[in-house]
Amino acid sequence: MALTGTISEELKSAHDYMFEDETAAANTTTTGEAQLVGGAQGELELVAVVGDTDIVITDTKALTVKLTGAETEGGSFVDVATLYTVTASGATTLTAGTELGRYIVKPSDPLWGKAVAVNDDTGIVGNLTVYIRRVAR
Numbered sequence: 001m002a003l004t005g006t007i008s009e010e011l012k013s014a015h016d017y018m019f020e021d022e023t024a025a026a027n028t029t030t031t032g033e034a035q036l037v038g039g040a041q042g043e044l045e046l047v048a049v050v051g052d053t054d055i056v057i058t059d060t061k062a063l064t065v066k067l068t069g070a071e072t073e074g075g076s077f078v079d080v081a082t083l084y085t086v087t088a089s090g091a092t093t094l095t096a097g098t099e100l101g102r103y104i105v106k107p108s109d110p111l112w113g114k115a116v117a118v119n120d121d122t123g124i125v126g127n128l129t130v131y132i133r134r135v136a137r
Contacts (some may be wrong), residue, residue, distance in 0.1 A: 011066030018115035018130040021051035038111035048100040057088040061121035069110030
């Protein structure tokens with residue numbers, strides 16, 4: 001019976017979430033709170049998943065989920081990595097619970113990170129979750 005990753009994937013504290021079932025707001029950029037994720041020597045991974053509600057994207061519209069970072073909590077955050085991006089071809093549904101992407105935080109990345117979701121869809125619906133998990137070594 002393999003339990004690798006089970007605890008970190010099922011049990012989370014409030015501080016393990018960068019987005020927790022965040023509503024995909026229409027035609028906007030949504031930015032989560034700053035989290036201290038750097039300096040962990042590659043032991044932390046960000047996982048982006050569709051939350052409890054399917055995400056529906058209108059034809060030709062785009063959704064991008066990324067990590068931004070800064071050396072201080074109140075610093076100027078810049079793009080670090082893209083966890084997921086899609087431009088819909090026809091109406092596109094991302095089913096609740098679907099994993100969208102993962103990113104292992106590198107030692108060279110900034111200490112503080114924020115999850116950012118960007119979309120240009122006035123009709124988008126659904127929820128997004130980005131959580132932090134420890135990579136078993």
